[in-house]
Amino acid sequence: MQTSRTGLAKTLIYARIALHVVWKYRRHISPKFLYRAARLLLAFYDNKIIVRNHTYKLHLYLPAYPTPAFFKAVEGKLLAKPPKPISMVWGITKACSYKCPHCYQRLDKGIDLSAEKLKETARAVCRAGVSFLNIEGGDVFLTFENLCAVLDELGPDCEVWLNTTGAHVTREKLAVLKEKNVYGFMVSLHSADEKTHDEFVGIPGAFRQAQETLALCSEMGFGTAINTVLQYKDIQHQTLEKIMDIAHQLNCGFVQLIHPKRAGKWLSNTKLYAQDKELISHVKRAYYRYNKTPQLPALPAQAEEEDKKRFGCTAGGVDRFYIGAGGEVQPCEFLNVSFGNVQAEPFDVIFKRMRAAFPTPFVAWACEKRAQEIFTLMQEKGLTQTPVPYEYTRELVARWTDGTPTPIYKDIGIYEQN
Numbered sequence: 001m002q003t004s005r006t007g008l009a010k011t012l013i014y015a016r017i018a019l020h021v022v023w024k025y026r027r028h029i030s031p032k033f034l035y036r037a038a039r040l041l042l043a044f045y046d047n048k049i050i051v052r053n054h055t056y057k058l059h060l061y062l063p064a065y066p067t068p069a070f071f072k073a074v075e076g077k078l079l080a081k082p083p084k085p086i087s088m089v090w091g092i093t094k095a096c097s098y099k100c101p102h103c104y105q106r107l108d109k110g111i112d113l114s115a116e117k118l119k120e121t122a123r124a125v126c127r128a129g130v131s132f133l134n135i136e137g138g139d140v141f142l143t144f145e146n147l148c149a150v151l152d153e154l155g156p157d158c159e160v161w162l163n164t165t166g167a168h169v170t171r172e173k174l175a176v177l178k179e180k181n182v183y184g185f186m187v188s189l190h191s192a193d194e195k196t197h198d199e200f201v202g203i204p205g206a207f208r209q210a211q212e213t214l215a216l217c218s219e220m221g222f223g224t225a226i227n228t229v230l231q232y233k234d235i236q237h238q239t240l241e242k243i244m245d246i247a248h249q250l251n252c253g254f255v256q257l258i259h260p261k262r263a264g265k266w267l268s269n270t271k272l273y274a275q276d277k278e279l280i281s282h283v284k285r286a287y288y289r290y291n292k293t294p295q296l297p298a299l300p301a302q303a304e305e306e307d308k309k310r311f312g313c314t315a316g317g318v319d320r321f322y323i324g325a326g327g328e329v330q331p332c333e334f335l336n337v338s339f340g341n342v343q344a345e346p347f348d349v350i351f352k353r354m355r356a357a358f359p360t361p362f363v364a365w366a367c368e369k370r371a372q373e374i375f376t377l378m379q380e381k382g383l384t385q386t387p388v389p390y391e392y393t394r395e396l397v398a399r400w401t402d403g404t405p406t407p408i409y410k411d412i413g414i415y416e417q418n
């Protein structure tokens, strides 16, 4: 059962977390530590808290308090020098029967990593500081043994959520995943209308399947979230309002809003951002409205969280990064450039290289700002698959030197070049 906390109940949980952090890290206490901790903690305060199994999710991508993963994230940001990332999205397979037009890895090629390489990479990303792992495909349920191999490498200091379309999920597989400490599931639902969703993903019955999977995951005690790519036309159809109702009926903890990005199949879509301003305003209003409403799920929305008054763009391993099924390490799943492949080089070497190219979080969204450059480069070099290999990425990012650092990080000064 997932329940939400708003108002005074939420404030009391924040007070408890603050006291716990101060007590746990009392040996490190200084005015600077307290200021940094308070600024970062309060940056989450506008979100609704979702409670599950005596753990508290301040945000979907922050591990739940008071788990070991939560404290790993705290230490990675406040005590480690340089600070460590929190979350990673990992596509462990390209296998998928769905045909979603917005798929950011649809143009990726190459063979999936072997089970051995997956295990080695899982250990390496945990060492790098990752405390929240969002594993996806393709369809991770089509390569279930490899998924289990990855999960076996992870300890309690890494919270795991799995992305799924809802297909190929069985009660038996979920029971196995429960044993392996998976925290929750994000299930894609891109419309509140059955026919529209099924046509969008190209699979009849997908809408019903997604909801059945959400209901089953909730019944078995997992955290649940609906992932929605909200488009401009959805505003007039009140799609978000209807999806929130569906999520409420299915006892979902979260509805995550992702606004369309020029990546993968949509990289060539030069008109994608034309109506972005209105869509983003709509999403931001929804963020504040729903996160104050007690009964409904929490509404994390990238458009708000990546706003300049919050965290900005934290791609490149600042807070987040991505590894594709073929082993390419990218700054973000929505930025189709690679800094190297774990099949050819150790992850640590690639990660260090990527961090050097993204030394600090920036106000501008790299996915939006750089999409055209990436697309143009691919055309110039005759590249038909993503991500752009490192030999070209290197040339590209050498020009990405401008930008305004995100105020919160500049203020707390945890990144050297701020």
Ligand code: SF4
Residues within 6 Å of the ligand: 302, 306, 312, 313, 314, 315, 320, 332, 333, 334, 335, 364, 365, 366, 367, 368
């Ligand atoms: S590139 Fe930056 S702004 Fe865009 S989705 Fe990734 S982290 Fe967010």
